Amino acid sequence: MTYREGLQAAIYGALPPPLGPKLHDEGLLGRGRPLKLFVYSRILGLDYVPEEKGFRASGELTLYFASALEEVVQAFGEGIWAKGGLEVHGLFLRLIGLEVEPIAPQSPVTVEALAPITVYRTEGKRTLFFNPLNREFSLLLEANLNRKAEALGLEKGSLRVQPLGFHPRRKRLERYKGTWVEGWMGRYRLEGDAHLLRLALVSGLGSKNSQGFGFVREVGG
Template sequence: MLPPFRLKLRFHGEGYLPVTYREGVQAALYQLLPSPLGEKLHDGGLLEGTRPLKLFVFSRLLGLEYLPQTKSFRVRGDVILYFASALPEVLEGAIQGVWRNGGMAVHGLELSLKGLEQEPIPEVEGALEVEALAPIAVYRTLGGTTQYYNPWNREFALLISENLSRKAGALGLEGGRVAVRPLGVKPAHKRLERYQGTWVEGWMGRYRLEGPPTLLRLALLAGLGSKNSQGFGFVREAAP
């Protein structure tokens, strides 16, 4: 059974973060989880075939100020991080860990916990409009070459649908097909972000998803596209 909520974490901090701060957020989240769950997810995750599935996803830190002169982010006051997982034990572990630690450290910057909300996942029927709070990365790797796809390429929707179905299969849920249509997405929504020395292409913006309700809820809990546990593909239902 899929969890009925995601986490909305509010932190307070004063300092600076590098543009690659998502690596630090990922490391901090692993450290929040109890042993051996954190180690299991870090080393492999929930496996389906030979490809690892960690089945959690997180947003960008919302509320940062970008400093173009130093190519860094300033943290000045409160910031928000959304965290979701299709695994109840991961959500519960994150709650216990962040309460126990009173926050988390990202690249040496202490972020003190100011609030934690269990935000309900909405009931959905056959359609859902979502907004990306972290870039959606969609790609294939063939012959050692990685090809990323944009939202207007048919492979974008196809690979998102296949990925959601594979996640469902790993959880013992029925798969299916999900149609993905960009809503007002423009070239300016493209993001190139560096993760552990590799450039990753992703897309922000709004999208309309149509498909089985279970897969639509799974999109909100485990993310769209690939590299979800690295901070890509977090989506939230779009405001009206």
């Protein structure tokens, strides 16, 4: 089990039944391709040590979690509070505190990816990943958010995503259940309808959000 798979298992483990198992097995909303509508960051404060092929903590750790569904946010908070923390890969991370950040973005907004943003299209047996300089990157991010909006009963809207200071070093290749996934870190300027901007912050940008991809946090206008 990889770090990412272990963190995802810990997230689901913090959600009490029947919500946790239902989210894992079925999703909650969406036709044909059910949506989970939650997203989370990497565990911030962990440093990868190549020679040990593992991670080392440097002080307190931080995990961001968000969902477009209030019941999921509340259940996750209550779950980790009741357990006193999260168990990731057999290591218990003790809870020190919980904080709620207000989300009321105004266009344009600058965000930072705290988990890689993955954007792709499947053609037959091929999976084509797109980088932030490709026109498809912004278009597919907009389409993804509009699918989430539709599932929530919201109107479709427009979104434009512009990378700030693009560099190839921001590319991440991460393995999830035997499959390699390409994603991108970095900062981005988002411009568009307010409800899509909010959805980007509470449900993630791009695909595979419930697997720990696409969490972004507002860092300025």
